[in-house]
Amino acid sequence: MAAASQHRYFAETIAIGSELLVGGRSDSNSLFIADTLASIGIKVRFKSIVGDDKSDIAHVLKTAGRRAGIVIMTGGLGPTVDDCTRESVASVTGFRLARHKEAFESMRARLAQWGRTPNKKQLRQALIPSTATVLPNPVGSASGFAIIWRGTHLIALPGVPSEMKAMMEQSVVPLLAEQLDRSKDARPHPITRLIFHTWGLPESDVDAKLKGLIPKRTPVALGLLASPTGVLVSLTTKEDGHLKKGTLTSLAEEVRARLGEWIYAEGQNSIEQVVGRLLREQGRTVSVAESCTGGLIGQRLTQVPGSSAYVDRVAVCYSNRAKMEMLGVSEKLLEDHGAVSQEVAAAMAKGMRERADVSVALSVTGIAGPGGGTENKPIGLVYIGLAGGGDDVVTKEFRFHGDRSVIRQRAAQAALDMLRRWLVSRGTT
Amino acid sequence: MAAASQHRYFAETIAIGSELLVGGRSDSNSLFIADTLASIGIKVRFKSIVGDDKSDIAHVLKTAGRRAGIVIMTGGLGPTVDDCTRESVASVTGFRLARHKEAFESMRARLAQWGRTPNKKQLRQALIPSTATVLPNPVGSASGFAIIWRGTHLIALPGVPSEMKAMMEQSVVPLLAEQLDRSKDARPHPITRLIFHTWGLPESDVDAKLKGLIPKRTPVALGLLASPTGVLVSLTTKEDGHLKKGTLTSLAEEVRARLGEWIYAEGQNSIEQVVGRLLREQGRTVSVAESCTGGLIGQRLTQVPGSSAYVDRVAVCYSNRAKMEMLGVSEKLLEDHGAVSQEVAAAMAKGMRERADVSVALSVTGIAGPGGGTENKPIGLVYIGLAGGGDDVVTKEFRFHGDRSVIRQRAAQAALDMLRRWLVSRGTT
Numbered sequence: 013m014a015a016a017s018q019h020r021y022f023a024e025t026i027a028i029g030s031e032l033l034v035g036g037r038s039d040s041n042s043l044f045i046a047d048t049l050a051s052i053g054i055k056v057r058f059k060s061i062v063g064d065d066k067s068d069i070a071h072v073l074k075t076a077g078r079r080a081g082i083v084i085m086t087g088g089l090g091p092t093v094d095d096c097t098r099e100s101v102a103s104v105t106g107f108r109l110a111r112h113k114e115a116f117e118s119m120r121a122r123l124a125q126w127g128r129t130p131n132k133k134q135l136r137q138a139l140i141p142s143t144a145t146v147l148p149n150p151v152g153s154a155s156g157f158a159i160i161w162r163g164t165h166l167i168a169l170p171g172v173p174s175e176m177k178a179m180m181e182q183s184v185v186p187l188l189a190e191q192l193d194r195s196k197d198a199r200p201h202p203i204t205r206l207i208f209h210t211w212g213l214p215e216s217d218v219d220a221k222l223k224g225l226i227p228k229r230t231p232v233a234l235g236l237l238a239s240p241t242g243v244l245v246s247l248t249t250k251e252d253g254h255l256k257k258g259t260l261t262s263l264a265e266e267v268r269a270r271l272g273e274w275i276y277a278e279g280q281n282s283i284e285q286v287v288g289r290l291l292r293e294q295g296r297t298v299s300v301a302e303s304c305t306g307g308l309i310g311q312r313l314t315q316v317p318g319s320s321a322y323v324d325r326v327a328v329c330y331s332n333r334a335k336m337e338m339l340g341v342s343e344k345l346l347e348d349h350g351a352v353s354q355e356v357a358a359a360m361a362k363g364m365r366e367r368a369d370v371s372v373a374l375s376v377t378g379i380a381g382p383g384g385g386t387e388n389k390p391i392g393l394v395y396i397g398l399a400g401g402g403d404d405v406v407t408k409e410f411r412f413h414g415d416r417s418v419i420r421q422r423a424a425q426a427a428l429d430m431l432r433r434w435l436v437s438r439g440t441t
Numbered sequence: 442m443a444a445a446s447q448h449r450y451f452a453e454t455i456a457i458g459s460e461l462l463v464g465g466r467s468d469s470n471s472l473f474i475a476d477t478l479a480s481i482g483i484k485v486r487f488k489s490i491v492g493d494d495k496s497d498i499a500h501v502l503k504t505a506g507r508r509a510g511i512v513i514m515t516g517g518l519g520p521t522v523d524d525c526t527r528e529s530v531a532s533v534t535g536f537r538l539a540r541h542k543e544a545f546e547s548m549r550a551r552l553a554q555w556g557r558t559p560n561k562k563q564l565r566q567a568l569i570p571s572t573a574t575v576l577p578n579p580v581g582s583a584s585g586f587a588i589i590w591r592g593t594h595l596i597a598l599p600g601v602p603s604e605m606k607a608m609m610e611q612s613v614v615p616l617l618a619e620q621l622d623r624s625k626d627a628r629p630h631p632i633t634r635l636i637f638h639t640w641g642l643p644e645s646d647v648d649a650k651l652k653g654l655i656p657k658r659t660p661v662a663l664g665l666l667a668s669p670t671g672v673l674v675s676l677t678t679k680e681d682g683h684l685k686k687g688t689l690t691s692l693a694e695e696v697r698a699r700l701g702e703w704i705y706a707e708g709q710n711s712i713e714q715v716v717g718r719l720l721r722e723q724g725r726t727v728s729v730a731e732s733c734t735g736g737l738i739g740q741r742l743t744q745v746p747g748s749s750a751y752v753d754r755v756a757v758c759y760s761n762r763a764k765m766e767m768l769g770v771s772e773k774l775l776e777d778h779g780a781v782s783q784e785v786a787a788a789m790a791k792g793m794r795e796r797a798d799v800s801v802a803l804s805v806t807g808i809a810g811p812g813g814g815t816e817n818k819p820i821g822l823v824y825i826g827l828a829g830g831g832d833d834v835v836t837k838e839f840r841f842h843g844d845r846s847v848i849r850q851r852a853a854q855a856a857l858d859m860l861r862r863w864l865v866s867r868g869t870t
Binding site for chain 1: 459460461462463466467468469471472475476479484485486487488489490491492494497500501504508603634662664666668677731734735736737738739740742743744746747748749752753754755756757758759760762763766767796797810811812813845846849
C-alpha cells in the first residue's frame with residue numbers, strides 16, 4: 013500500500029447495481045470519473061462493482077475505505093427497494109440516516125417541474141447520513157452526498173450517467189479541490205494524459221517506432237492500446253517524481269515526429285470529427301457508397317453534430333441491382349470482376365461522385381463473413397475507392413482479420429482514413 | 442459474508458490492465474464470464490478492476506480470495522513488462538513460477554503457425570505457478586492457468602475477448618463442473634435468467650403491468666433495465682430457495698401475456714435479428730430510406746450474418762436534393778411541408794419501395810439535434826414511414842428525448858419495431 017501522504021490522492025470507484033454483474037451492462041461511469049479526477053491530480057487505482065445487496069456493498073465499502081483516500085460510489089440512490097446505497101453507508105459508518113431538508117426540497121422542486129409530487133418511495137431519496145454534505149442533482153431527483161469517514165472521503169452519486177457527470181463537475185471536483193487546498197500536504201500535480209490515435213500500423217510497428225522514447229527516470233508512462241479502430245498511444249505523467257517543464261511537450265512532439273501521418277487524431281477526437289473539420293474548413297462535401305459496411309461509415313460521419321453541412325448522401329448497395337441502379341455500375345463489370353473487386357470499387361466511387369455532385373466520394377466493397385468467402389476472395393478481403401474529381405479514382409486492397417463486426421469496423425476506419433489523407437494532401441481550396 | 446457451504450459457489454472477477462482504469466475501455470469480459478458461470482450455478486458477486494501494478498493486483502487478489510470460492514482474473518498474461526499477473530499470483534500464493542513444458546510448446550506451435558519464433562519476452566508467457574493446471578489457449582499464444590489456494594480456485598485468463606471466451610468454454614467450465622461434481626455439497630442449481638426485450642412503453646408502465654407478478658417467497662427476482670433501445674425485463678432464479686418445477690415457465694408465460702406485443706425479442710436476440718428471421722421466413726425483402734439516423738438502421742440490419750438475403754439497399758438522404766434524386770420526393774412536397782414531416786416520410790418510404798422493388802420499405806426523417814430545432818419542429822421530432830405494397834403507407838410521429846446519439850438510437854429502434862409489427866401482422870405469404 014502507498015504511504016499515508018499519498019493515500020489521500022488515490023481513489024476507488026464503486027459501481028452499484030445488479031445489472032452490472034450479470035447480463036446487463038458494463039460500468040462506463042468509472043471511466044468518466046477517473047478522467048475527471050486525474051485533472052485534479054487524483055488517480056483512480058481500484059474499481060469495484062457490486063450488486064444491489066446491502067451486506068456486499070458494505071463489504072466493498074470497508075475494503076475501499078481502507079485502501080483509498082477518496083471513494084466515489086455510483087448507483088443505488090433511486091426510489092426502489094433495490095436501492096440501498098444510503099443504508100449501506102449508514103451501516104458501515106455508523107452515521108444515522110435522516111430526512112434532509114435541502115435534499116427533500118430539491119427533489120420536490122424537480123418532480124414539480126415534471127408535474128408530479130413525491131410518492132412514499134421517493135421520500136427515501138431525501139434520506140442522507142447525518143454530518144453529510146448534500147450534493148445537489150441539477151438533472152434528476154436524487155441528491156448525492158459526501159462524508160468523511162476515518163479520513164476517507166465517501167461520495168455517493170446517482171448511476172444515471174448524465175446526473176453523475178453533472179454532479180462530478182459541479183460539486184465533486186470543487187469539493188475535493190477545496191479539501192486538497194486546505195490540506196497540509198503539497199497539492200498534487202494534475203495527471204496529464206496525452207492521446208494519439210493511429211491507424212494502419214500493427215501494434216508491434218508502433219512499438220518499434222517509439223522505442224527508447226522516454227528517457228530513464230522521466231516520470232512519464234508510455235501506453236499502447238490496440239483495437240479495431242487502430243492503436244492508441246498515450247503519454248501519462250506519473251503522480252510521483254518531478255517532471256521538468258516542457259518535457260511532456262517535447263515528448264509529444266517526438267511522438268508526432270516518429271508516427272507522422274499515421275496519427276489521425278489526438279485527444280478525444282474521432283476520425284469522423286477530424287474528417288468533418290477538414291471538409292468544413294475546405295468547403296468540401298462527401299458522399300459514400302457502401303456495401304459490406306452496410307451504413308457504418310454513414311452512421312459514423314453523421315453522428316458528428318452539424319455533419320449535414322458536408323454529408324450529402326450515402327448509398328448502401330447490398331444487391332448487385334442496387335449497385336447498378338444507385339451508382340451506375342455496369343452489369344458487365346460486375347460479371348467480369350465480381351462485386352468484390354478493385355474495378356467495382358472504382359466504379360462505385362466514380363458513380364457516386366458524379367450522381368451526388370460532391371467534392372469527393374468513398375466506396376467500400378468486401379466480404380465481411382462469416383459466409384461468402386472463397387479461395388480467391390477470402391473473408392476479410394475489402395476494396396476501398398476514392399473519387400476526388402476528374403478521372404482521379406484511387407483504390408486500395410485490404411485483407412482484414414477478425415469476425416464480421418471487426419472486419420466491418422476496420423473497413424470503415426480504413427475508408428475514413430483514406431478520406432482524411434486525401435483531404436490533408438489537398439489542403440484548403 | 443455467506444456461509445461456508447455457499448462461499449464456494451460465489452465468484453469474483455478481476456480485470457487487470459491500466460487501460461481499464463483511465464481513459465481507455467470498460468471491462469466487458471466480466472459480463473461474458475458472469476453469464477457463463479451462471480449456467481453452471483455459480484454467481485458472480487463482486488467484480489474488481491485494477492491496473493498493471495504488482496502490489497495492487499496482489500491486494501485485490503487477497504481480498505477476492507477471502508470472499509469468493511472462485512476468482513477469475515483476465516489480462517496481464519502478455520509478453521510485455523507491464524504484464525505481471527503471473528508474478529502477482531506467485532507472490533500472493535507462494536507458488537514458484539517455472540517454465541511449463543506444455544505452455545511453452547503450445548506457444549511455440551502457435552507462433553510457428555504465424556511464421557514466428559518466440560523471442561525472449563514471449564518466453565515469459567510459458568512461466569506458470571507450480572502445481573497449477575495449464576489452460577490451453579486455442580486462439581492465441583498465452584496459456585492460462587488454474588490453481589487452488591486456501592480452498593479458492595484462482596483462474597488466470599488472457600484479456601483478449603476471443604481468447605478468454607474460448608478458454609472459458611473449453612477449459613474453465615469443464616474444470617469447475619468437475620470440481621463441483623466431486624465436492625460433497627449438493628451440486629448448485631444453474632442460475633436461470635430469462636430476458637424479455639420491450640420497446641415503446643416507459644419503464645414505469647412496464648413496472649405497473651408486471652405488478653404483483655412474483656408470488657411471495659418464490660425465489661425469482663424480477664429486474665427492469667431501461668436503455669435507449671427499450672426496457673429489458675429479466676426473471677432470474679435465486680441461488681437459495683427451492684423453485685418448484687414449472688414455476689419459471691409459468692412466470693415467463695405471464696410476462697408474455699402481460700406485455701404482449703410490446704415484447705420484441707427474448708434472450709440474446711436483437712430486434713435486427715428478429716426482423717431478419719421474419720423477413721427470411723416470409724421470403725420478403727427490405728430497403729430503408731434514412732435521414733437523421735444517417736445509416737444506423739442499415740448498419741444494424743446488415744450486422745446480422747446472411748442479411749444480404751433480404752436487405753436490398755439503404756439510401757441515406759442527408760440533403761433535400763438526395764431525397765429528390767434517390768427517392769423521387771417532389772420539390773414541392775419538401776417546400777410545402779419541410780423535410781421533417783409526415784408527408785415527406787410517406788413519400789420517402791413509397792419512393793424507396795418503388796425504386797428498390799422490395800416487399801417493404803422503411804423511412805425516417807427527423808431532427809436529432811443539437812442544432813436545427815424550432816418551436817414547431819423541436820429536437821427529437823421524428824417521422825417514420827412504412828410502405829408495404831399498393832398505396833398502403835403508414836406513418837407515425839415520435840417525440841424523443843435525449844442527446845443526438847440517444848435520439849438517433851431511439852429513432853432506429855422505433856423504425857425496426859414498426860417493421861417487426863408489420864411483418865408479424867402479415868405472417869407468412
